[in-house]
Amino acid sequence: MNNAGTVALIGAVVIFFVTNFSLHKIEEGHVGVYYRGGALLRQTSSPGFHMMIPFITSFRAIQVTLQTDEVKNVPCGTSGGVMIYFDRIEVVNILSPDSVYDMVKNYTADYDKTLIFNKVHHELNQFCSVHNLQEVYINLFDQIDENLKTALQRDLTVMAPGLFVQAVRVTKPKIPETIRRNYEMMEAEKTKLLIAEQRQKVVEKDAETDRKKALIDAEKVALVAKIQYEQRILEQESLKKMAQIEDEMHLAREKMQGDAEYYTKERLAEANKLLLTPEYLELKRYEAISSNNKIYFGSSIPSMFVEHCGVQSKETKLPEVVLPEVPLSNAEEMKKGFKQAAQGSSRTASVKT
Structure with a gap:
């Protein structure tokens, strides 16, 4: 009886340990890969609970969602011999689930160290070696992230299909203190220059506004003068037309009066012609x-x-x-x-x- 209980207890312990070391969980957004005796198995697993042979088989969960790899304190030497350091470079990338097996097989489960971290160091040093400090720190700094992304994706397309770089963010590099102070002084002078230029633009804008205002006022005065001039012309034309109408009326009255006098004299002549007969003339002679x-x-x-x-x-x-x-x-x-x-x-x- 004691032997049976002991066997049962031992069996339970064995089952517990076997279950504990064989049952595992794959989180959402990951793909499980398995090793047996150090060799990568072709078997992969999706998120959830899975079983494996304990102490013989091991697994790794590979992330297949967007992840951000941070590369810190990257040294970079410029073409002028100045050593600068990029404090942090962030590479946003994603691995296709179908490419997990090939990626782990070729570059191990820590593929990002080889394909991203080491590649970032290489590409940054390539960029700095052909540019001086002024270009790296100021002139071309806004192009570093895009150039780095393009270089990484170009090599990944050839070396590791299925790994895609979404974005690259580069922080301002650290430069020697003396050079930094000089740049700060230069930036201060540039700021003063920009302020002076902006002030000049404001003054020019105010002058332009005053000029436009004066032009508008002058145009308004000219328009008023033009309207008054046209009004005077219309008044003169109206007076001229009134005078012309009065002249025509006077001429018509004179003509009517002349016609009336002519008609009167004509009628008087006709009357005299009828009146001045020889007998009437003889009478007037005697008188x-x-x-x-x-x-x-x-x-x-x-x-x-x-x-x-x-x-x-x-x-x-x-x-x-x-x-x-x-x-x-x-x-x-x-x-x-x-x-x-x-x-x-x-x-x-x-x-x-």
Whole structure:
């Protein structure tokens, strides 16, 4: 009975140790690889619990997600002989799960030491050896990470397919203290220069703003003057048109007045033409003669009442006879009196002869 209990206890202990050393776990984001007697087995395992032969088989978990390898304190000698140190270089990379076996077989489970750490040292020293301190520390520093990434990926594509470099981050290198102080002084002077340039740009910008403002004001004044000038021109044109209209109205009034006068005179002439008959003219002649206070009688007296009277005869000189101022009632009585006077004058002339 005691032997059976001892055997059972020993069996339980053996099972515990076998289970403890054979059961293992692979974390998510990793692939398990196995060694037996130091040889890499082709068998790989995915995340989870797995069994292996204890004390004979061992395993390693290989990360197949993005990982960051930090390479610290990398020495680098420039072409001028100055030794500088890069404090930290970070390489972000990822391994394809299908390439785990080949990667471990060719470069062991610590493949990143060979393919990344050692390669970073090599590429940085290659870069520094062909550039001086000014270029490495200032001028070309922003290109180091991209150049390093390109160089690493170029070699990995040939040497280790399936390992990809996603990014490289390089910190500012450490330089000798004396050189660093000189660079700090130089940077301070550059900063002053930049400040002066920025101040100059601000002054130029203010001057440009003032110039544009003055230009805008001048354009505004010119526009106002132009508008006022055009307004005056429009006013003058309006006055000119008003004067022209007034002249046309005056001319029209004068023309109407002239036409009216012409029409009046024309109508008066037509009326006179109808009025001045021979009988009317004869009447007016008698009225004109009757208004004289003195009347001369002679041989030509009878012809006074004849149109186109002639000149008195040289042979006969008629005496001047003054008629008394006897008012005549009308033209017929005056005519009758003239005829009688003429007959009397003729008789007197015959007696003298």
